[in-house]
Amino acid sequence: KSLTIDAEALIAHYALGEIALIEKNSDQALFHYLTIIDKDSTQGTAYKGVLAAYELNTDIQAGIKKIQSLTSEHPAEATPLAVLAEYQLRRDNIEAALPLAKKAIVLDPSLSYAVKLNELIHYQLSVKQLAAKNFNAARQSLGVALKSAPRSLDFLKLQADIEIATSNHNQLEQVLVIIDEHHPNTGLANALKGDSLIKQQAYDAALSQYQTAWKKQPNDRLALKISSLLKRDGNKVAQDEFYGDWIQALPNAIEPYARQAQRANAQGDRPLAISLYEAALLRQPESLLILNNLAWAYHLENQPRARLLAEKAYKLAPENVAL
Template sequence: MIKNIIKKSLTTVSLLLLSFTVESATYDLLEEQKTDQLLLPNTQLGNSFFTLDPTPQQAINDQKRDYLEALELIKNQKFQEAEKKINTLLKNNPKEAEFYNLQGLLESTNKQPEHALKSYQKAIDLDPKNLKAHLTIAKISLDTGNLKRAKEYAYKTLSINNKTPYAFYILADIALKQNQPLAAEKALLTAKQRNQGNIKIEVALANNLGKFYITQKQPQKLLPLAKDIITRYPKESSALSLLANAQLINHQKKEAEKTLKKLINQDKQNIPDRLLLIKLLVGQPEKEKNILKLLDEISSIAPDNLQVLSQKTVYLIKLKHYREAKEVAAKVNRLAPKSGFLHLVEGEIYLSKKNPDLALSAFQQAYQIKPTEKILNIITDIMVSKGKQSEAVNFLNKELKKNNKNLAAHFKLATLYQQQNNLIEAEKHYKSILAVMPDNALVLNNLAWAYHQQNNPKALKLAEQAYKLAPNSAAIADTYGVVLTKVGNLQQGIDILEKASKLPPMAYDIKYHLAEAYATNGDKKQAIDILNQIVNADQIFSEKNAAIALLKKLEEN
């Protein structure tokens, strides 16, 4: 089902100013995972080392120069030029394993995994203990769904070096894909144990364990890990950051505040942890002076840093220090005159003051200077919140006349039309996005729901496709569960809806759909129990009237 597509009210600051964020290095544990792999870091495997057989020094220098130039070309996606340079290296050095690694990197970056596998295998044939080649074959195999081969080469990597953390990340991800969370945890804990004494790797592994524990709803398990590391490295900044993060995700705000203050005292130039501490203190009126002091310190450290100034305006608006916020915004405008930043800040201030009409005018001025997807979305949301749906539709259609490839405008239009039950127009715009982004789970989900509303059998295929891409999305699981029950796959639909009802954010619409499924399956008691819970709650949800009607019907029969 479509969830929170258009905001019905704009009562808080939209925070459009945060087009970039400065956060603590470990605070990303709190962010939703968006990669296909849960734990595998986004690490480039192609430039970690360079080795050659004994060769005259000048030849070594020339080869190293060409190697590094090829790497730079790959990084800049100049694949044809890189290929020519690599072919020359291989022609002159046909037995150099490292050049086959380089060729494999080019091929994997250029989305040719099967060619890359052959190149890395050639590197292994020349050098059976080539760590990089084994590891990258494992990674490519994981990405392409060959879990057996991924596991085989991860273990081969560990037979060469039993401490390699990247191999353990691969094993952990394989275990998660096979629904074996205990095996994933064991892999990461084993890696941490084997790397004890290497603070950098220990902290990285603990952070990944933290991500794992969050997905398993076991954040409390990160605390003892963090405390163990801080006991051995009491003044190490990365260890303190890990501890602060563990405290935050376990809602130990006072302890996290103390830890962040230690970090700041250790490093007088530390901006990210000052910003994180401010984020923690916002909402506590008695801490306003502390926040302002921290903001002043940040300004002194980086007086002309646009990211820092942007963050500062956000917090000044939250504190309702509007004049100071506009002063900082004016400085940003002087540093970046084509950013439209001052108008953005004015828009944020008017939203904070609950004056959407003036906010809309300010955002429209900002959009004229620098049109961005974020500003387009909030302009549309304000119009809709004011009941000006037709004005929003006209605005978006004008943007599409200027640029028919504006996917943000297509998406906004599609969701507006879908809310107006104009499903034919909604379908047209969703299809425009899918033509460019065929694996966009949210668009697939919304189009599946539109088809479901029309009793179109295409709904099942799209809902299943979206679910496979994002199985941990509550809204997407909800759509798939509802469509499954509609086509008669009751038990599978109930299983999916039960899962969806436990995923954040908890939504009463999903619980209603689960109750509906139970009722259809003849489980009247479970259906009534859920309906009583959601009907008697204060929360308003879109299908509350339908839930009331279903409860009345079940109790009467």
């Protein structure tokens, strides 16, 4: 508030608008953001500020109407339409977001903000269509995103997921070549190849692909797949070796401890299970899974710490009936 500013400077209005939002003064925030738009109707952050000011009053619909009225005042400006599209997308309202983004691009094809939004909208639409097993629609929606961002790792992975779901092996191989060419160190091409082989019940070949991916970029998701396949083979030595690799590669992971603890419990070695759960808890003190399982193990050993852990788990998630 002690700032001395030139009232004509947009940066000053931005600063004061942000301060007003922090102070929950919606009227002042709205004044500053509308002043910015009046001086420069391309300022996307200012339109977002208008929406934020109305949200302070829990009247977002009035905010949307205000942005819509600004589009009428600036009919050649694509930015407010793109801001509305982003707002709807953030609320998972793809049906409302899509036509707004399209209209923004028609008004200004060079507006990268709108182009990126259009990509993301079609990507998320494709994700939903794939989940609904509407494969042709999913492929078509994703094609729009890929057209402007053909090397996007997220988009390429989704394309591979579609080809795996439809057992389109030839097309999948083409996608994997592109992923491996442009994102060679991610291991994603190998991981996706493994997913395809799992669907074909070629488990040994899938394990080999997952292990190759693990060497390139270890992560918990890969580790779970490798661990499950090793368990399926019944090779306890290989399982234990991989649990060690997992812990070394991802020191904060709790799953290797939890899986070993579950096996120890099944074999009647509760003290070992407890020590493993305790090691996991040191790494993630608020893990509901570990708190719950360790509390139960303590309870079976008549240890008073059981109640303390059970209460902590309950306080973290009182709505979880399993706790």
